[in-house]
Structure formats: structure tokens, C-alpha cells
Amino acid sequence: NGRTTQRKRSSRSSSLANFTPTTHRNRSSSQIRSLQREITVPVAKPPQIRGGNLPKTFSEEVENAIRHQFHVLLTKKVYPTVEILFNRLHATYPDFPILSKTSLREYMHMLGFTFKQISNTKIPLEGIEIEAQRAIFYRKMGNLRSTGAHIFYHDETWSNASEEKRSIWFSDTGEGRLRKSDGKGARLAISAIIDQHGFHLPSVEIFNCTTDHNMDSEHFIKWIKSTSFRLRDEHGPNDRICIIIDNATWHSELTDDTKPGKRAWRKSEIQQWLIRHRIHFDPIMTKAELLVLASINRPAKRYKVDEVAMQFDVEIVRLPTKHCGFNPMELLWAALKDYIRKNNVRFRLNDVYNLAAEFIAGFDEDAAKNAIQHARQVEHTFRTGDRFVEENVEPYLKDTDSDTEVELDIEDEV
The missing domain is CATH 3.30.420.10 (Ribonuclease H-like superfamily/Ribonuclease H)
Structure with missing residues (x-):
């Protein structure tokens, strides 16, 4: 029983x-x-980091708090330098776990932010893929x-x-x-x-x-x-x-028909994938070459x-x-x-x-x-911040040798 x-x-x-x-x-x-009716926005309160190496990840709430306050500053037409963003995060969330501006900068890099020069100031900007999404x-x-x-x-x-x-x-x-x-x-x-x-x-x-x-x-x-x-x-x-x-x-x-080729597959399986997707290949090509060919011709998800x-x-x-x-x-x-x-x-x-x-x-x-x-x-805050970046920040960015083009993986259904 x-x-x-x-x-x-x-x-x-x-x-x-x-x-x-x-x-x-x-x-x-x-x-x-x-x-x-007492629902409030959850405040990020992970364990505080007192020293040592920065963790690879914090909670999703911490990531969301950084992005949200970054865009709140943009809606106020304030350039969100690391110092300004750090001060705002700690003013909004007293127990915010990132305790130094250097650690915040490092973590923002991990989240995909890049730092660009505008006038005499470097400001963080989100990756193009995230903005496009x-x-x-x-x-x-x-x-x-x-x-x-x-x-x-x-x-x-x-x-x-x-x-x-x-x-x-x-x-x-x-x-x-x-x-x-x-x-x-x-x-x-x-x-x-x-x-x-x-x-x-x-x-x-x-x-x-x-x-x-x-x-x-x-x-x-x-x-x-x-x-x-x-x-x-x-x-x-x-x-x-x-x-x-x-x-x-x-x-x-x-x-099944849009799953990409995998490195774990045998060479014959990759060849069959290419055949099913009507992609021509030379039989003498190595497995690595076949995988690159499959990646280039990957169907839309x-x-x-x-x-x-x-x-x-x-x-x-x-x-x-x-x-x-x-x-x-x-x-x-x-x-x-x-x-x-x-x-x-x-x-x-x-x-x-x-x-x-x-x-x-x-x-x-x-x-x-x-x-x-x-x-x-929240959505409106992000939309307003993104518009401010496109209209008032992007046109004044300084072109530097360190700028690199990103390869996007974005699907738009217009």
C-alpha cells in the first residue's frame, strides 16, 4: 500500500x-x-562576496538588476559609467553582492558589455546581439x-x-x-x-x-x-x-530537420546530414571540413x-x-x-x-x-534606454582599432 x-x-x-x-x-x-497586493520587485540578496576571485555567475536577479539600473540611468539621460552604475546599484539594493567597481566592471564584461569611448569617457554598452533581441x-x-x-x-x-x-x-x-x-x-x-x-x-x-x-x-x-x-x-x-x-x-x-551537425557524430553521419540538406561536398574532405561546411549551411532554426x-x-x-x-x-x-x-x-x-x-x-x-x-x-524603461543609446550615444562613439565586428545569431520574424 x-x-x-x-x-x-x-x-x-x-x-x-x-x-x-x-x-x-x-x-x-x-x-x-x-x-x-503586496507584490514588490524582488531585491537581489545573494551571499556577499568579501574577497577572492569573482564568481563566474551570480543569480539571475543580480544580472537583471545590473541591466535594469543601467537602462534606468539611460532613461534619465545619464551616461552609465561604472562608478555611476555602482553607486546606483548599492543605493537601490543595500545588500548588492558586488562590492567594488573593479569587480562590477569585470562582471559586466562577463555579461557581454563592452566599453566604448565617447568624448573623454569610457562607458559600458551591451552587446549588439542582446540589443537586437x-x-x-x-x-x-x-x-x-x-x-x-x-x-x-x-x-x-x-x-x-x-x-x-x-x-x-x-x-x-x-x-x-x-x-x-x-x-x-x-x-x-x-x-x-x-x-x-x-x-x-x-x-x-x-x-x-x-x-x-x-x-x-x-x-x-x-x-x-x-x-x-x-x-x-x-x-x-x-x-x-x-x-x-x-x-x-x-x-x-x-x-529534427533544423538540428545542426555535431562534432560527436561519425564522419559518415555528417555526410548523410549534408546529403539530406542537399549540400554538395567532396568525398575526400576531412571530418573537420565537413563540420565547417555543415555550420556554414545550417538551416534557420x-x-x-x-x-x-x-x-x-x-x-x-x-x-x-x-x-x-x-x-x-x-x-x-x-x-x-x-x-x-x-x-x-x-x-x-x-x-x-x-x-x-x-x-x-x-x-x-x-x-x-x-x-x-x-x-x-520595465519593458518601457529598456526600450527608452535603447532608443537613447541609438540616437545619443552610438553617433558619437570613437572608432578604435580594438573595435571588432560581431557575428550575429539573430532570427527576426518581421
């Missing part, structure tokens, strides 16, 4: 269209809405909004059975304990979309992560197929529908997710790489996890499931609109 119960729990995957939470305490919808995103979103499309934002998050506040706490009934875990162990995956009306409950999915049941490309493609079908059924055959997704690896599996969604005339738009601030779901997940940590008193995965479902089912329209409006304001 124990094994049967465990199998049932591990295979659980649920829609919340008719969800009725069964938790250990009653909470009014007004309490949930009150917490939702944003320009494509702005254009697509502008077109969707101007045509009255139904726009849904998607994201996933994970939550552990041991989610709890990082302090001593007591429940309303007097229960309490010291934090005993690091938040690891069994966990749930949560996948959902929202629009201005809130969560789309029929497509919400919450399931136990196991070795055989995890978020991967196959699972996500099945989810996209069922969600696209539901959305098309709800909105009729003529309405324009779009789902905004990020660039997670399981969102980005290429169709097409994604399995996009192909499946288009079966139901649902468009997929991808966020620019590492621009989580453009996605209102990030704010919702922060509020959801805060809700779980405040109310998780028994540390069982089933309780976490119920708390997550309870939060999602009670999420109201006002909170959803506020989160989407915040994301659009």
Missing part, C-alpha cells in the same frame, strides 16, 4: 480548473488578496498589442517540502521550530500562464518531480499542445493568441514548441535572453513562495501542493493587472 501511494503521488499532475483546497487551516480570500521583442509585442491579441505569459517554478522562512517562527496555534533544512529534497514543479484576468486555471500544472517525471522537452511539448488546444477552444477560431515563454532548454528543442502551438494557430514569442524582468510571472512566483513559507507548518509535500494551489486559485484580477503593468513598465 505504501508503494502504491508513493507511485500515485509521484505521478500526480493536476489542473486547477475545479480545485478546492483541502488544507489544515482556513484562509479567507481577502487574506490571499491582501498578500497578493530586445528590438525584435519590442516589435513583436507592439504588433500583438495593436491587433488586440490575447497575450499570455508563461513560466515555471519549483517548491520544496521544506520551504520555510529563514528564521524562528511560530504558527497561529503556537507551533514553531528553528529552521532545520536547506530547502532541498522532494519538490513540486509548477507550470502556469497568466493574462490580465489572472491565472488560466485549466492549464495550471502542479506535479511531483521524480527521475521519470520531470520538466523536460517532451513534457513541455505535451503541455503546450493541450494548453494551445484549450485556448483556441475558449477564444474561437479567429482571435489572435500568443504565449510568451523564456529560453529554457526544454522550451528550445529544434525540429525552428522549434518543436512553436510547431505544435501553430497547429492551433497559437503564436509563441520568446523573451530576450536573461530578461526575466519582462515577465510578470517572476513577481507572482515570488509572492507564491512567500505565501508558502509563511504558512508551511508541517513540511509535507502534500501541504506545499495545497498551499500553491490555494494561492493560484485565489489570485485575483487586480493583482494580475498590477504584475503585468509592472513588467510593461
Whole structure:
């Protein structure tokens, strides 16, 4: 019986269209809405770096904070030198983990910023690829909004059975304990979309992560197929529908005919790839030469997710790489996890499931609109900053011998 119960729990995957939470305490919808209206932009607070080598990566929130404050300065028509940006980051985020201007400069290099001369000052500028990705995103979103499309934002998050506040706490009934875990162990995956009306409950999915049941490309493609079908059924055959997704690896599996040649392939496999793509090659060419030829003739990318969604005339738009601030779901997940940590008193995965479902089912329209409006304001800040760079910075850059042309890998669907 124990094994049967465990199998049932591990295979659980649920829609919340008719969800009725069964938790250990009653909470009014007004309490949930009150917490939702307190949604704020998450402040980056990774462990402070006191010395030694700069880590190769910080959290995504730190990267997003650097890019966001960089563009806030641009919107104020301020050249964001490293010193000015450093001071603004620490004024905005008191616990910002990069503690010196030299380390900030080094980390910005790692993020793809280059330093260009303008007048007598060197200022950082983002890589052309990132700017181009944003320009494509702005254009697509502008077109969707101007045509009255139904726009849904998607994201996933994970939550552990041991989610709890990082302090001593007591429940309303007097229960309490010291934090005993690091938040690891069994966990749930949560996948959902929202629009201005809130969560789309029929497509919400919450399931136990196991070795055989995890978020991967196959699972996500099945989810996209069922969600696209539901959305098309709800909105009729003529309405324009779009789902905004990020660039997670399981969102980005290429169709078989557009997958590039790989170095791990045998020489004969590369030759077969070239033949299938009708690319002429000399039989005496080495494996390295064949791979270069395959790379030069690589077909335009097409994604399995996009192909499946288009079966139901649902468009997929991808966020620019590492621009989580453009996605209102990030704010919702922060509020959801805060809700779980405040109310998780028994540390069982089933309780976490119920708390997550309870939060999602009670999420109201006002909170959803506020989160989407915040994301659009972030998008507007970046758009304004990019326009300032193009019109007021790029024309005055000094040409230097160190400037190099970049090889772009950008796909535009104009």
C-alpha cells in the first residue's frame, strides 16, 4: 500500500480548473488578496562576496538588476559609467553582492558589455546581439498589442517540502521550530500562464518531480499542445493568441530537420546530414571540413514548441535572453513562495501542493493587472534606454582599432 501511494503521488499532475483546497487551516480570500497586493520587485540578496576571485555567475536577479539600473540611468539621460552604475546599484539594493567597481566592471564584461569611448569617457554598452533581441521583442509585442491579441505569459517554478522562512517562527496555534533544512529534497514543479484576468486555471500544472517525471522537452511539448488546444477552444477560431515563454532548454528543442551537425557524430553521419540538406561536398574532405561546411549551411532554426502551438494557430514569442524582468510571472512566483513559507507548518509535500494551489486559485484580477503593468513598465524603461543609446550615444562613439565586428545569431520574424 505504501508503494502504491508513493507511485500515485509521484505521478500526480493536476489542473486547477475545479480545485478546492483541502488544507489544515482556513484562509479567507481577502487574506490571499491582501498578500497578493503586496507584490514588490524582488531585491537581489545573494551571499556577499568579501574577497577572492569573482564568481563566474551570480543569480539571475543580480544580472537583471545590473541591466535594469543601467537602462534606468539611460532613461534619465545619464551616461552609465561604472562608478555611476555602482553607486546606483548599492543605493537601490543595500545588500548588492558586488562590492567594488573593479569587480562590477569585470562582471559586466562577463555579461557581454563592452566599453566604448565617447568624448573623454569610457562607458559600458551591451552587446549588439542582446540589443537586437530586445528590438525584435519590442516589435513583436507592439504588433500583438495593436491587433488586440490575447497575450499570455508563461513560466515555471519549483517548491520544496521544506520551504520555510529563514528564521524562528511560530504558527497561529503556537507551533514553531528553528529552521532545520536547506530547502532541498522532494519538490513540486509548477507550470502556469497568466493574462490580465489572472491565472488560466485549466492549464495550471502542479506535479511531483521524480527521475521519470520531470520538466523536460517532451513534457513541455505535451503541455503546450493541450494548453494551445484549450485556448483556441475558449477564444474561437479567429482571435489572435500568443504565449510568451523564456529560453529554457526544454522550451528550445529544434525540429529534427533544423538540428545542426555535431562534432560527436561519425564522419559518415555528417555526410548523410549534408546529403539530406542537399549540400554538395567532396568525398575526400576531412571530418573537420565537413563540420565547417555543415555550420556554414545550417538551416534557420525552428522549434518543436512553436510547431505544435501553430497547429492551433497559437503564436509563441520568446523573451530576450536573461530578461526575466519582462515577465510578470517572476513577481507572482515570488509572492507564491512567500505565501508558502509563511504558512508551511508541517513540511509535507502534500501541504506545499495545497498551499500553491490555494494561492493560484485565489489570485485575483487586480493583482494580475498590477504584475503585468509592472513588467510593461520595465519593458518601457529598456526600450527608452535603447532608443537613447541609438540616437545619443552610438553617433558619437570613437572608432578604435580594438573595435571588432560581431557575428550575429539573430532570427527576426518581421
